[in-house]
Amino acid sequence: MPGPSRTDDLVEIQQLLARYAVTITQGDIDGLLAVFTPDGTYSAFGDRYPLSEFPAMVDAAPKGLFLTGTPAIELDGDDATGTQPLCFVDHATHDMRIGYYRDTYRRTENGWRLATRAMTFIRRSGAHDSGRPHAYQPRA
Template identity: 65%
Template sequence: MVDQAQLSDITEIEQLLARYAVGMTMDDIDSVMEVFTTDGSYSAFGDTYPLVDFPALVAAAPKGLFMVGTPALDLDGAAGTGTGRQPLCFVEQTTHDMRIGWYTDTYRRTDAGWRLHTRSMTFLRKSGVRDSGRPHDPSRPQPTAP
């Protein structure tokens, strides 16, 4: 049974993840960065990008609609930590090509509330493969050392 504190944590994280998706859709990198812990990171394409690299990574990425589903969450409210998975369907704005998959997340409660600590992308390919992306894309920036 979910108690009031757990329900409050779930609602706060769902809103946090909604702000990520809306910020990415609107190309508002500042609002996206606010949903992460200051030492947060994003993993895809065979690399892990610290938060400082996120603006360059997003600038190099296609623009479009980030549609996300309700996250499946496992939270430890007393410890202020948690994990989750969230399905994603990205539709590129100019071609309407789609990328589908899911995010695997870790969360931390901070003085500013719950934040994403890590976010990792897994893509679902037409071939049936599930992977973190193509590491050889020359237009994608390289992550800086952590």
């Protein structure tokens, strides 16, 4: 029996990223962690964080709606890379933050998972950056 097609892989990755946006919007940390590989990382604020710190980062972050666009994905066997646009709307003020994620994906025994996710913010000035260094402080 042949393996999954390119289209199957693309749809699975798109659904994975939809689960990321929905679970983080709903505050479902377990669901959010499940979209990553066990050694997955998240990069923002000038640093890279292991998955073990992600729950504290999410807890410290503003709450609101994560609106994500269709990702541009490049498949390479059991690995892939992609870029996905993001618009975050704060629930209390309706202020927005815009930017994009740069990702790497890996096919696992449980399907496609995010291996790395790096946030880039787009500023009013037009600058693209990873955020203010140390906006999040890991717990000591």
